[in-house]
Amino acid sequence: MKLYYAPGVCSIGIHVLLEEIGKPYELEAINLREGAQFRPEYTKVNPKSKVPALLRDDGSLQTEYPAIAYWLARTNPFSNLLPDNIDLQARALEIMDYCVATVHMQGFTRMFRPGNFSPDPAQEDAVKTRGKEIVLKGFDTLNAALEGKDYAVGPFSIADSALFYVEFWAGRVGIPLPANCAAHYERMKARPSVQRTMQQEGVG
Numbered sequence: 001m002k003l004y005y006a007p008g009v010c011s012i013g014i015h016v017l018l019e020e021i022g023k024p025y026e027l028e029a030i031n032l033r034e035g036a037q038f039r040p041e042y043t044k045v046n047p048k049s050k051v052p053a054l055l056r057d058d059g060s061l062q063t064e065y066p067a068i069a070y071w072l073a074r075t076n077p078f079s080n081l082l083p084d085n086i087d088l089q090a091r092a093l094e095i096m097d098y099c100v101a102t103v104h105m106q107g108f109t110r111m112f113r114p115g116n117f118s119p120d121p122a123q124e125d126a127v128k129t130r131g132k133e134i135v136l137k138g139f140d141t142l143n144a145a146l147e148g149k150d151y152a153v154g155p156f157s158i159a160d161s162a163l164f165y166v167e168f169w170a171g172r173v174g175i176p177l178p179a180n181c182a183a184h185y186e187r188m189k190a191r192p193s194v195q196r197t198m199q200q201e202g203v204g
Contacts, residue, residue, distance in 0.1 A: 002026040002055040004046065007201040010065055010104060011052035012168065013161035015201065017072050019193035020156075021079045027200070065100050066093070069158040081158050092159040095145060095152045098138070099162035107134035108169055132175070139170065139181055146180035150187060164188045168203075 003018060003025060005011035009032065018025050030036045030051055037049040046053040046063060054062045054071075062068050070093070073081035082089050110117055110131025114124040142163060146152065152159035167185040170177055177185060188194050198204050 001057055002028060004028050004030055004042070004053040004055070005051050005201070006030050006032045008168070008172075008203040009051060010100070010162075010165050012197060012201060012203070013165040014052040014054065014065065014068050014072075015197045016161045016164065016191075016193050017069060017081060017158060019196050020081065020191075021072060021076045023076070065162065066096055069096060069161060073158050080155065083153060083155055083157060088153045088157075091153045092157040095142070095159040096162040098141070099159075099166050103135055103138035103142070103166045104169075107131050107138055108166065110134065111173065135166075135170070135175060138166070139175075139178055143178035143180045146184055149180075151184070156191075160184070160188060164194065 001018070001023070003011065003015060005015055005027060006029060015027075030042055032051070036042055037046075037051070043049055045055070046061060048063055050063075052063075052065060052068055054068050056062060062071055069081075073079070082092060108131065110127050114127035114131070115121075117127045118124070151157065152163055163181075163184060167177055167181055167188070170181075171185075176182075189198075
């Protein structure tokens with residue numbers, strides 16, 4: 001397998017899952033700041049021009065964070081990346097989707113790339129403010145979901161990889177995490193898979 005990634009972006013969560021699985025894999029960094037995702041060398045691999053993207057051993061490409069995480073979990077059942085209980089599986093998918101589709105795409109993306117939401121530079125601050133509001137509400141919701149749990153649904157699962165990357169971003173932009181999320185983030189940073197991933201990506 002080969003993971004196309006960029007250091008510290010959402011692909012870090014998939015990187016963590018690959019470390020949890022423990023099978024051999026390769027890494028190829030895509031320099032998003034320099035626009036490498038739009039160059040032919042990468043668009044031939046992934047026409048969506050984004051990361052993460054996972055090249056499977058059979059030569060096929062898997063894209064989209066939730067799909068990659070789910071595929072890794074189901075094809076590597078020994079890694080226990082999804083609980084056996086169907087209700088807990090659904091909860092794990094629910095939390096993962098909320099992290100990716102709402103906290104990340106609706107919240108952090110407004111903060112990081114306000115131009116994606118308004119072509120008017122005068123609206124940039126308002127867009128960023130709205131993004132932060134979405135992120136803060138998101139963490140309040142996630143904090144409640146973590147009450148009384150070590151991980152998103154009890155045992156570690158693919159949901160925790162997504163929760164980890166948005167918690168990581170919060171630290172980078174100075175957003176304080178509520179208590180349960182902060183404890184979860186510390187718990188994640190103590191996992192060897194996360195430590196190896198952060199070292200390999202040169203982030204901390």
